[in-house]
Amino acid sequence: MSLSETDFDYVRTLVKERSAIVLEPSKTYLVDSRLTPIVRKLNLGSISDLVARMRSERFGEVHRTVIEAMTTNETSFFRDVHPFEAFRTKIVPELMAARASERALTIWCGACSSGQEPYTIAMLLRDSFPELGNWRVQILATDLSTEILDRAKRGVFSQLEVNRGLPAAMLVRHFTRQGLEWQVSEALRNMITFRELNLIEAWPGMPRVDVVFMRNVLIYFDIPTKKDILAKVRQLMRPDGYLFLGGAETTMNLDDAFERVQLDKTGCYRLREAAERRPGYATA
Ligand SMILES: C[S@@+](CC[C@H](N)C(=O)[O-])C[C@H]1O[C@@H](n2cnc3c(N)ncnc32)[C@H](O)[C@@H]1O
Known part of the structure:
Protein backbone atom coordinates (compact mmCIF):
# COMPACT_ATOMS: atom_id res chain seq x y z
CA MET A 1 0.00 0.00 0.00
CA MET A 70 4.78 1.53 15.34
CA THR A 71 6.80 0.45 18.40
CA THR A 72 9.76 -1.83 17.83
CA ASN A 73 9.62 -4.75 20.24
CA GLU A 74 12.89 -6.45 19.34
CA THR A 75 14.32 -8.16 22.42
CA SER A 76 15.87 -11.43 23.56
CA PHE A 77 16.90 -13.35 26.68
CA PHE A 78 20.29 -12.19 28.01
CA ARG A 79 20.44 -9.52 25.33
CA ASP A 80 24.06 -8.28 25.09
CA VAL A 81 25.08 -10.73 27.87
CA HIS A 82 27.58 -8.48 29.70
CA PRO A 83 25.09 -6.22 31.52
CA PHE A 84 23.54 -9.32 33.09
CA GLU A 85 26.96 -10.69 33.98
CA ALA A 86 27.83 -7.42 35.78
CA PHE A 87 24.41 -7.43 37.44
CA ARG A 88 25.00 -10.95 38.78
CA THR A 89 28.65 -10.75 39.77
CA LYS A 90 28.97 -7.14 40.96
CA ILE A 91 25.73 -5.24 41.40
CA VAL A 92 23.50 -7.69 43.24
CA PRO A 93 26.21 -8.73 45.74
CA GLU A 94 27.02 -5.05 46.39
CA LEU A 95 23.38 -4.08 46.84
CA MET A 96 22.71 -7.10 49.06
CA ALA A 97 25.47 -5.92 51.36
CA ALA A 98 24.13 -2.37 51.30
CA ARG A 99 20.52 -3.44 51.92
CA ALA A 100 21.28 -6.18 54.48
CA SER A 101 19.17 -4.53 57.17
CA GLU A 102 16.12 -3.68 55.05
CA ARG A 103 16.26 -6.93 53.03
CA ALA A 104 14.56 -5.39 50.01
CA LEU A 105 15.56 -4.92 46.39
CA THR A 106 13.63 -3.23 43.61
CA ILE A 107 14.52 -3.62 39.94
CA TRP A 108 12.70 -1.85 37.15
CA CYS A 109 12.64 -2.74 33.44
CA GLY A 110 11.36 0.48 31.90
CA ALA A 111 10.54 -0.87 28.41
CA CYS A 112 10.23 -4.59 28.91
CA SER A 113 8.68 -5.55 25.57
CA SER A 114 7.61 -9.23 25.53
CA GLY A 115 9.32 -9.92 28.85
CA GLN A 116 12.64 -11.58 28.01
CA GLU A 117 14.55 -8.90 29.96
CA PRO A 118 12.63 -9.17 33.28
CA TYR A 119 12.52 -12.98 32.99
CA THR A 120 16.30 -13.00 32.50
CA ILE A 121 16.65 -10.96 35.70
CA ALA A 122 14.26 -13.23 37.58
CA MET A 123 16.17 -16.35 36.47
CA LEU A 124 19.50 -14.85 37.55
CA LEU A 125 18.20 -13.88 40.96
CA ARG A 126 16.55 -17.23 41.55
CA ASP A 127 19.50 -19.33 40.39
CA SER A 128 22.39 -17.33 41.81
CA PHE A 129 20.94 -15.81 44.99
CA PRO A 130 18.76 -18.33 46.83
CA GLU A 131 19.30 -16.27 49.99
CA LEU A 132 17.05 -13.60 48.42
CA GLY A 133 14.18 -16.04 48.98
CA ASN A 134 13.35 -14.30 52.24
CA TRP A 135 13.89 -10.75 50.97
CA ARG A 136 11.27 -8.48 49.45
CA VAL A 137 12.40 -8.56 45.84
CA GLN A 138 10.32 -6.62 43.39
CA ILE A 139 10.88 -6.78 39.64
CA LEU A 140 8.69 -4.20 38.01
CA ALA A 141 8.34 -4.51 34.23
CA THR A 142 6.58 -1.76 32.30
CA ASP A 143 5.90 -0.90 28.70
CA LEU A 144 3.70 1.40 26.65
CA SER A 145 2.19 -1.39 24.61
CA THR A 146 -0.67 -3.31 26.24
CA GLU A 147 -0.50 -5.95 23.56
CA ILE A 148 3.16 -6.70 24.20
CA LEU A 149 2.56 -6.62 27.97
CA ASP A 150 -0.14 -9.27 27.61
CA ARG A 151 2.38 -11.46 25.84
CA ALA A 152 4.98 -10.77 28.54
CA LYS A 153 2.52 -11.68 31.31
CA ARG A 154 1.58 -14.94 29.61
CA GLY A 155 5.26 -15.87 29.46
CA VAL A 156 4.89 -18.18 26.48
CA PHE A 157 7.78 -18.13 24.02
CA SER A 158 8.42 -19.76 20.67
CA GLN A 159 11.29 -22.14 20.01
CA LEU A 160 12.99 -19.37 18.05
CA GLU A 161 12.72 -16.97 20.99
CA VAL A 162 14.17 -19.43 23.52
CA ASN A 163 16.93 -20.31 21.06
CA ARG A 164 18.07 -16.69 21.16
CA GLY A 165 20.34 -16.27 24.18
CA LEU A 166 18.73 -18.57 26.74
CA PRO A 167 21.16 -21.21 28.08
CA ALA A 168 19.76 -24.75 27.72
CA ALA A 169 20.07 -25.43 31.45
CA MET A 170 17.88 -22.43 32.22
CA LEU A 171 15.32 -23.47 29.64
CA VAL A 172 15.04 -26.86 31.29
CA ARG A 173 14.93 -25.42 34.80
CA HIS A 174 12.42 -22.62 34.30
CA PHE A 175 10.21 -23.56 31.35
CA THR A 176 7.83 -26.34 30.40
CA ARG A 177 7.05 -27.35 26.87
CA GLN A 178 3.58 -26.56 25.57
CA GLY A 179 3.27 -28.01 22.09
CA LEU A 180 5.63 -25.97 19.95
CA GLU A 181 6.11 -23.31 22.61
CA TRP A 182 7.66 -22.89 26.05
CA GLN A 183 5.88 -21.63 29.16
CA VAL A 184 7.80 -19.80 31.90
CA SER A 185 7.33 -21.29 35.38
CA GLU A 186 4.80 -19.78 37.69
CA ALA A 187 7.54 -19.13 40.25
CA LEU A 188 9.28 -16.78 37.81
CA ARG A 189 6.06 -15.12 36.71
CA ASN A 190 5.20 -14.45 40.35
CA MET A 191 8.45 -12.56 40.81
CA ILE A 192 7.48 -9.92 38.24
CA THR A 193 4.82 -7.22 38.28
CA PHE A 194 3.90 -6.18 34.74
CA ARG A 195 2.31 -2.78 34.32
CA GLU A 196 1.48 -0.32 31.56
CA LEU A 197 3.60 2.83 31.77
CA ASN A 198 4.20 5.44 29.11
CA LEU A 199 7.63 6.93 29.73
CA ILE A 200 6.55 10.35 28.45
CA GLU A 201 3.60 10.61 30.81
CA ALA A 202 3.48 10.82 34.61
CA TRP A 203 4.81 7.78 36.49
CA PRO A 204 2.28 7.39 39.27
CA GLY A 205 2.92 4.91 42.06
CA MET A 206 6.47 4.07 41.02
CA PRO A 207 8.68 2.93 43.93
CA ARG A 208 12.28 4.00 44.55
CA VAL A 209 14.46 1.63 42.56
CA ASP A 210 17.86 0.04 43.07
CA VAL A 211 18.53 -0.96 39.48
CA VAL A 212 16.93 0.44 36.33
CA PHE A 213 17.09 -1.39 33.01
CA MET A 214 15.98 1.12 30.40
CA ARG A 215 17.55 -0.41 27.36
CA ASN A 216 16.93 0.20 23.69
CA VAL A 217 14.09 2.65 24.07
CA LEU A 218 15.64 6.14 24.48
CA ILE A 219 17.09 5.60 21.03
CA TYR A 220 13.64 6.21 19.51
CA PHE A 221 13.19 9.61 21.19
CA ASP A 222 14.36 13.16 20.47
CA ILE A 223 16.86 14.91 22.75
CA PRO A 224 14.39 16.89 24.93
CA THR A 225 12.40 13.69 25.56
CA LYS A 226 15.54 11.72 26.48
CA LYS A 227 16.50 14.51 28.92
CA ASP A 228 13.05 14.56 30.54
CA ILE A 229 13.02 10.81 30.99
CA LEU A 230 16.54 10.67 32.44
CA ALA A 231 15.60 13.43 34.90
CA LYS A 232 12.64 11.34 36.02
CA VAL A 233 14.78 8.19 36.29
CA ARG A 234 17.18 10.15 38.48
CA GLN A 235 14.36 11.03 40.91
CA LEU A 236 13.41 7.39 41.23
CA MET A 237 16.87 5.86 41.62
CA ARG A 238 18.31 5.21 45.04
CA PRO A 239 21.56 7.23 45.41
CA ASP A 240 23.71 4.11 45.17
CA GLY A 241 21.61 2.55 42.41
CA TYR A 242 22.53 1.58 38.87
CA LEU A 243 21.10 2.38 35.45
CA PHE A 244 21.58 0.23 32.36
CA LEU A 245 20.95 1.71 28.92
CA GLY A 246 21.17 0.00 25.53
CA GLY A 247 24.50 -0.35 23.76
CA ALA A 248 23.78 2.62 21.46
CA GLU A 249 22.47 4.85 24.25
CA THR A 250 24.19 7.15 26.74
CA THR A 251 23.47 9.85 29.32
CA MET A 252 26.41 11.86 27.96
CA ASN A 253 25.46 15.38 26.86
CA LEU A 254 21.97 14.68 28.16
CA ASP A 255 22.24 14.54 31.93
CA ASP A 256 25.40 15.42 33.86
CA ALA A 257 24.03 13.98 37.08
CA PHE A 258 24.89 10.54 35.74
CA GLU A 259 28.36 9.18 35.24
CA ARG A 260 29.38 6.13 33.29
CA VAL A 261 31.11 3.37 35.21
CA GLN A 262 32.80 0.39 33.63
CA LEU A 263 31.98 -2.98 35.18
CA ASP A 264 34.11 -5.60 33.47
CA LYS A 265 32.89 -5.73 29.87
CA THR A 266 29.91 -3.43 30.23
CA GLY A 267 29.21 0.19 30.99
CA CYS A 268 26.41 1.40 33.21
CA TYR A 269 25.45 4.62 34.96
CA ARG A 270 25.41 5.86 38.53
CA LEU A 271 24.47 9.12 40.16
CA ARG A 272 27.56 11.28 40.22
CA GLU A 273 27.03 13.18 43.46
CA ALA A 274 26.43 10.03 45.45
CA ALA A 275 29.40 8.31 43.81
CA GLU A 276 31.77 11.09 44.80
CA ARG A 277 30.99 10.39 48.44
CA ARG A 278 31.67 6.67 48.12
CA PRO A 279 35.01 5.22 49.25
CA GLY A 280 37.30 4.08 46.42
CA TYR A 281 35.52 6.41 43.96
CA ALA A 282 36.74 5.88 40.38
CA THR A 283 35.03 6.39 37.02
CA ALA A 284 35.54 4.86 33.59
C1 LIG B 1 13.31 -2.44 21.36
S1 LIG B 1 12.24 -2.77 22.72
C2 LIG B 1 13.41 -2.93 24.02
C3 LIG B 1 13.12 -4.13 24.89
C4 LIG B 1 14.16 -4.45 25.97
N1 LIG B 1 14.35 -3.35 26.86
C5 LIG B 1 15.49 -4.83 25.35
O1 LIG B 1 16.44 -4.05 25.38
O2 LIG B 1 15.58 -5.93 24.81
C6 LIG B 1 11.56 -1.15 22.96
C7 LIG B 1 10.29 -1.14 23.81
O3 LIG B 1 10.01 0.20 24.17
C8 LIG B 1 8.61 0.37 24.24
N2 LIG B 1 8.29 1.80 24.16
C9 LIG B 1 8.37 2.63 23.10
N3 LIG B 1 7.96 3.86 23.42
C10 LIG B 1 7.64 3.82 24.73
C11 LIG B 1 7.16 4.78 25.65
N4 LIG B 1 6.89 6.06 25.29
N5 LIG B 1 6.93 4.40 26.93
C12 LIG B 1 7.17 3.12 27.32
N6 LIG B 1 7.63 2.17 26.50
C13 LIG B 1 7.86 2.51 25.21
C14 LIG B 1 8.09 -0.44 23.06
O4 LIG B 1 6.72 -0.80 23.23
C15 LIG B 1 9.04 -1.64 23.06
O5 LIG B 1 8.48 -2.74 23.73
Whole structure:
Protein backbone atom coordinates (compact mmCIF):
# COMPACT_ATOMS: atom_id res chain seq x y z
CA MET A 1 0.00 0.00 0.00
CA SER A 2 1.32 3.44 -0.73
CA LEU A 3 1.25 6.24 1.75
CA SER A 4 0.57 9.90 0.97
CA GLU A 5 2.64 12.63 2.58
CA THR A 6 -0.32 13.96 4.57
CA ASP A 7 -1.23 10.51 5.87
CA PHE A 8 2.38 9.90 6.86
CA ASP A 9 2.42 13.27 8.65
CA TYR A 10 -0.76 12.39 10.52
CA VAL A 11 0.70 9.06 11.72
CA ARG A 12 4.05 10.64 12.52
CA THR A 13 2.42 13.35 14.66
CA LEU A 14 0.11 10.89 16.43
CA VAL A 15 2.99 8.55 17.28
CA LYS A 16 5.25 11.41 18.39
CA GLU A 17 2.61 13.01 20.61
CA ARG A 18 1.52 9.82 22.31
CA SER A 19 4.71 7.76 22.56
CA ALA A 20 7.56 10.22 21.76
CA ILE A 21 8.80 7.84 19.07
CA VAL A 22 10.26 9.89 16.22
CA LEU A 23 9.53 8.61 12.71
CA GLU A 24 11.94 10.12 10.22
CA PRO A 25 10.57 10.80 6.71
CA SER A 26 12.71 7.88 5.52
CA LYS A 27 10.47 5.56 7.57
CA THR A 28 7.43 5.63 5.27
CA TYR A 29 8.09 1.97 4.34
CA LEU A 30 7.87 1.08 8.04
CA VAL A 31 4.54 2.85 8.50
CA ASP A 32 3.33 1.16 5.36
CA SER A 33 4.34 -2.35 6.40
CA ARG A 34 3.19 -2.01 10.03
CA LEU A 35 -0.22 -0.46 9.24
CA THR A 36 -1.21 -2.69 6.34
CA PRO A 37 -2.23 -5.61 8.63
CA ILE A 38 -4.42 -3.21 10.66
CA VAL A 39 -6.08 -1.97 7.47
CA ARG A 40 -6.90 -5.59 6.57
CA LYS A 41 -8.09 -6.49 10.06
CA LEU A 42 -10.49 -3.54 10.10
CA ASN A 43 -11.71 -4.38 6.57
CA LEU A 44 -10.64 -1.01 5.25
CA GLY A 45 -9.41 -0.36 1.71
CA SER A 46 -6.19 1.54 2.35
CA ILE A 47 -4.00 3.32 4.89
CA SER A 48 -5.71 6.48 3.73
CA ASP A 49 -9.05 5.02 4.94
CA LEU A 50 -7.43 4.14 8.25
CA VAL A 51 -6.11 7.67 8.68
CA ALA A 52 -9.51 9.12 7.68
CA ARG A 53 -11.13 6.94 10.33
CA MET A 54 -8.69 8.08 13.00
CA ARG A 55 -9.22 11.71 12.02
CA SER A 56 -12.98 11.32 12.34
CA GLU A 57 -12.94 9.57 15.75
CA ARG A 58 -11.87 10.66 19.19
CA PHE A 59 -8.64 9.10 20.40
CA GLY A 60 -9.39 5.45 21.16
CA GLU A 61 -8.70 1.83 20.36
CA VAL A 62 -7.75 2.30 16.69
CA HIS A 63 -5.29 5.06 17.50
CA ARG A 64 -3.75 2.93 20.25
CA THR A 65 -3.40 -0.03 17.90
CA VAL A 66 -1.64 2.16 15.35
CA ILE A 67 0.76 3.58 17.94
CA GLU A 68 1.54 0.12 19.31
CA ALA A 69 2.14 -1.16 15.78
CA MET A 70 4.78 1.53 15.34
CA THR A 71 6.80 0.45 18.40
CA THR A 72 9.76 -1.83 17.83
CA ASN A 73 9.62 -4.75 20.24
CA GLU A 74 12.89 -6.45 19.34
CA THR A 75 14.32 -8.16 22.42
CA SER A 76 15.87 -11.43 23.56
CA PHE A 77 16.90 -13.35 26.68
CA PHE A 78 20.29 -12.19 28.01
CA ARG A 79 20.44 -9.52 25.33
CA ASP A 80 24.06 -8.28 25.09
CA VAL A 81 25.08 -10.73 27.87
CA HIS A 82 27.58 -8.48 29.70
CA PRO A 83 25.09 -6.22 31.52
CA PHE A 84 23.54 -9.32 33.09
CA GLU A 85 26.96 -10.69 33.98
CA ALA A 86 27.83 -7.42 35.78
CA PHE A 87 24.41 -7.43 37.44
CA ARG A 88 25.00 -10.95 38.78
CA THR A 89 28.65 -10.75 39.77
CA LYS A 90 28.97 -7.14 40.96
CA ILE A 91 25.73 -5.24 41.40
CA VAL A 92 23.50 -7.69 43.24
CA PRO A 93 26.21 -8.73 45.74
CA GLU A 94 27.02 -5.05 46.39
CA LEU A 95 23.38 -4.08 46.84
CA MET A 96 22.71 -7.10 49.06
CA ALA A 97 25.47 -5.92 51.36
CA ALA A 98 24.13 -2.37 51.30
CA ARG A 99 20.52 -3.44 51.92
CA ALA A 100 21.28 -6.18 54.48
CA SER A 101 19.17 -4.53 57.17
CA GLU A 102 16.12 -3.68 55.05
CA ARG A 103 16.26 -6.93 53.03
CA ALA A 104 14.56 -5.39 50.01
CA LEU A 105 15.56 -4.92 46.39
CA THR A 106 13.63 -3.23 43.61
CA ILE A 107 14.52 -3.62 39.94
CA TRP A 108 12.70 -1.85 37.15
CA CYS A 109 12.64 -2.74 33.44
CA GLY A 110 11.36 0.48 31.90
CA ALA A 111 10.54 -0.87 28.41
CA CYS A 112 10.23 -4.59 28.91
CA SER A 113 8.68 -5.55 25.57
CA SER A 114 7.61 -9.23 25.53
CA GLY A 115 9.32 -9.92 28.85
CA GLN A 116 12.64 -11.58 28.01
CA GLU A 117 14.55 -8.90 29.96
CA PRO A 118 12.63 -9.17 33.28
CA TYR A 119 12.52 -12.98 32.99
CA THR A 120 16.30 -13.00 32.50
CA ILE A 121 16.65 -10.96 35.70
CA ALA A 122 14.26 -13.23 37.58
CA MET A 123 16.17 -16.35 36.47
CA LEU A 124 19.50 -14.85 37.55
CA LEU A 125 18.20 -13.88 40.96
CA ARG A 126 16.55 -17.23 41.55
CA ASP A 127 19.50 -19.33 40.39
CA SER A 128 22.39 -17.33 41.81
CA PHE A 129 20.94 -15.81 44.99
CA PRO A 130 18.76 -18.33 46.83
CA GLU A 131 19.30 -16.27 49.99
CA LEU A 132 17.05 -13.60 48.42
CA GLY A 133 14.18 -16.04 48.98
CA ASN A 134 13.35 -14.30 52.24
CA TRP A 135 13.89 -10.75 50.97
CA ARG A 136 11.27 -8.48 49.45
CA VAL A 137 12.40 -8.56 45.84
CA GLN A 138 10.32 -6.62 43.39
CA ILE A 139 10.88 -6.78 39.64
CA LEU A 140 8.69 -4.20 38.01
CA ALA A 141 8.34 -4.51 34.23
CA THR A 142 6.58 -1.76 32.30
CA ASP A 143 5.90 -0.90 28.70
CA LEU A 144 3.70 1.40 26.65
CA SER A 145 2.19 -1.39 24.61
CA THR A 146 -0.67 -3.31 26.24
CA GLU A 147 -0.50 -5.95 23.56
CA ILE A 148 3.16 -6.70 24.20
CA LEU A 149 2.56 -6.62 27.97
CA ASP A 150 -0.14 -9.27 27.61
CA ARG A 151 2.38 -11.46 25.84
CA ALA A 152 4.98 -10.77 28.54
CA LYS A 153 2.52 -11.68 31.31
CA ARG A 154 1.58 -14.94 29.61
CA GLY A 155 5.26 -15.87 29.46
CA VAL A 156 4.89 -18.18 26.48
CA PHE A 157 7.78 -18.13 24.02
CA SER A 158 8.42 -19.76 20.67
CA GLN A 159 11.29 -22.14 20.01
CA LEU A 160 12.99 -19.37 18.05
CA GLU A 161 12.72 -16.97 20.99
CA VAL A 162 14.17 -19.43 23.52
CA ASN A 163 16.93 -20.31 21.06
CA ARG A 164 18.07 -16.69 21.16
CA GLY A 165 20.34 -16.27 24.18
CA LEU A 166 18.73 -18.57 26.74
CA PRO A 167 21.16 -21.21 28.08
CA ALA A 168 19.76 -24.75 27.72
CA ALA A 169 20.07 -25.43 31.45
CA MET A 170 17.88 -22.43 32.22
CA LEU A 171 15.32 -23.47 29.64
CA VAL A 172 15.04 -26.86 31.29
CA ARG A 173 14.93 -25.42 34.80
CA HIS A 174 12.42 -22.62 34.30
CA PHE A 175 10.21 -23.56 31.35
CA THR A 176 7.83 -26.34 30.40
CA ARG A 177 7.05 -27.35 26.87
CA GLN A 178 3.58 -26.56 25.57
CA GLY A 179 3.27 -28.01 22.09
CA LEU A 180 5.63 -25.97 19.95
CA GLU A 181 6.11 -23.31 22.61
CA TRP A 182 7.66 -22.89 26.05
CA GLN A 183 5.88 -21.63 29.16
CA VAL A 184 7.80 -19.80 31.90
CA SER A 185 7.33 -21.29 35.38
CA GLU A 186 4.80 -19.78 37.69
CA ALA A 187 7.54 -19.13 40.25
CA LEU A 188 9.28 -16.78 37.81
CA ARG A 189 6.06 -15.12 36.71
CA ASN A 190 5.20 -14.45 40.35
CA MET A 191 8.45 -12.56 40.81
CA ILE A 192 7.48 -9.92 38.24
CA THR A 193 4.82 -7.22 38.28
CA PHE A 194 3.90 -6.18 34.74
CA ARG A 195 2.31 -2.78 34.32
CA GLU A 196 1.48 -0.32 31.56
CA LEU A 197 3.60 2.83 31.77
CA ASN A 198 4.20 5.44 29.11
CA LEU A 199 7.63 6.93 29.73
CA ILE A 200 6.55 10.35 28.45
CA GLU A 201 3.60 10.61 30.81
CA ALA A 202 3.48 10.82 34.61
CA TRP A 203 4.81 7.78 36.49
CA PRO A 204 2.28 7.39 39.27
CA GLY A 205 2.92 4.91 42.06
CA MET A 206 6.47 4.07 41.02
CA PRO A 207 8.68 2.93 43.93
CA ARG A 208 12.28 4.00 44.55
CA VAL A 209 14.46 1.63 42.56
CA ASP A 210 17.86 0.04 43.07
CA VAL A 211 18.53 -0.96 39.48
CA VAL A 212 16.93 0.44 36.33
CA PHE A 213 17.09 -1.39 33.01
CA MET A 214 15.98 1.12 30.40
CA ARG A 215 17.55 -0.41 27.36
CA ASN A 216 16.93 0.20 23.69
CA VAL A 217 14.09 2.65 24.07
CA LEU A 218 15.64 6.14 24.48
CA ILE A 219 17.09 5.60 21.03
CA TYR A 220 13.64 6.21 19.51
CA PHE A 221 13.19 9.61 21.19
CA ASP A 222 14.36 13.16 20.47
CA ILE A 223 16.86 14.91 22.75
CA PRO A 224 14.39 16.89 24.93
CA THR A 225 12.40 13.69 25.56
CA LYS A 226 15.54 11.72 26.48
CA LYS A 227 16.50 14.51 28.92
CA ASP A 228 13.05 14.56 30.54
CA ILE A 229 13.02 10.81 30.99
CA LEU A 230 16.54 10.67 32.44
CA ALA A 231 15.60 13.43 34.90
CA LYS A 232 12.64 11.34 36.02
CA VAL A 233 14.78 8.19 36.29
CA ARG A 234 17.18 10.15 38.48
CA GLN A 235 14.36 11.03 40.91
CA LEU A 236 13.41 7.39 41.23
CA MET A 237 16.87 5.86 41.62
CA ARG A 238 18.31 5.21 45.04
CA PRO A 239 21.56 7.23 45.41
CA ASP A 240 23.71 4.11 45.17
CA GLY A 241 21.61 2.55 42.41
CA TYR A 242 22.53 1.58 38.87
CA LEU A 243 21.10 2.38 35.45
CA PHE A 244 21.58 0.23 32.36
CA LEU A 245 20.95 1.71 28.92
CA GLY A 246 21.17 0.00 25.53
CA GLY A 247 24.50 -0.35 23.76
CA ALA A 248 23.78 2.62 21.46
CA GLU A 249 22.47 4.85 24.25
CA THR A 250 24.19 7.15 26.74
CA THR A 251 23.47 9.85 29.32
CA MET A 252 26.41 11.86 27.96
CA ASN A 253 25.46 15.38 26.86
CA LEU A 254 21.97 14.68 28.16
CA ASP A 255 22.24 14.54 31.93
CA ASP A 256 25.40 15.42 33.86
CA ALA A 257 24.03 13.98 37.08
CA PHE A 258 24.89 10.54 35.74
CA GLU A 259 28.36 9.18 35.24
CA ARG A 260 29.38 6.13 33.29
CA VAL A 261 31.11 3.37 35.21
CA GLN A 262 32.80 0.39 33.63
CA LEU A 263 31.98 -2.98 35.18
CA ASP A 264 34.11 -5.60 33.47
CA LYS A 265 32.89 -5.73 29.87
CA THR A 266 29.91 -3.43 30.23
CA GLY A 267 29.21 0.19 30.99
CA CYS A 268 26.41 1.40 33.21
CA TYR A 269 25.45 4.62 34.96
CA ARG A 270 25.41 5.86 38.53
CA LEU A 271 24.47 9.12 40.16
CA ARG A 272 27.56 11.28 40.22
CA GLU A 273 27.03 13.18 43.46
CA ALA A 274 26.43 10.03 45.45
CA ALA A 275 29.40 8.31 43.81
CA GLU A 276 31.77 11.09 44.80
CA ARG A 277 30.99 10.39 48.44
CA ARG A 278 31.67 6.67 48.12
CA PRO A 279 35.01 5.22 49.25
CA GLY A 280 37.30 4.08 46.42
CA TYR A 281 35.52 6.41 43.96
CA ALA A 282 36.74 5.88 40.38
CA THR A 283 35.03 6.39 37.02
CA ALA A 284 35.54 4.86 33.59
C1 LIG B 1 13.31 -2.44 21.36
S1 LIG B 1 12.24 -2.77 22.72
C2 LIG B 1 13.41 -2.93 24.02
C3 LIG B 1 13.12 -4.13 24.89
C4 LIG B 1 14.16 -4.45 25.97
N1 LIG B 1 14.35 -3.35 26.86
C5 LIG B 1 15.49 -4.83 25.35
O1 LIG B 1 16.44 -4.05 25.38
O2 LIG B 1 15.58 -5.93 24.81
C6 LIG B 1 11.56 -1.15 22.96
C7 LIG B 1 10.29 -1.14 23.81
O3 LIG B 1 10.01 0.20 24.17
C8 LIG B 1 8.61 0.37 24.24
N2 LIG B 1 8.29 1.80 24.16
C9 LIG B 1 8.37 2.63 23.10
N3 LIG B 1 7.96 3.86 23.42
C10 LIG B 1 7.64 3.82 24.73
C11 LIG B 1 7.16 4.78 25.65
N4 LIG B 1 6.89 6.06 25.29
N5 LIG B 1 6.93 4.40 26.93
C12 LIG B 1 7.17 3.12 27.32
N6 LIG B 1 7.63 2.17 26.50
C13 LIG B 1 7.86 2.51 25.21
C14 LIG B 1 8.09 -0.44 23.06
O4 LIG B 1 6.72 -0.80 23.23
C15 LIG B 1 9.04 -1.64 23.06
O5 LIG B 1 8.48 -2.74 23.73
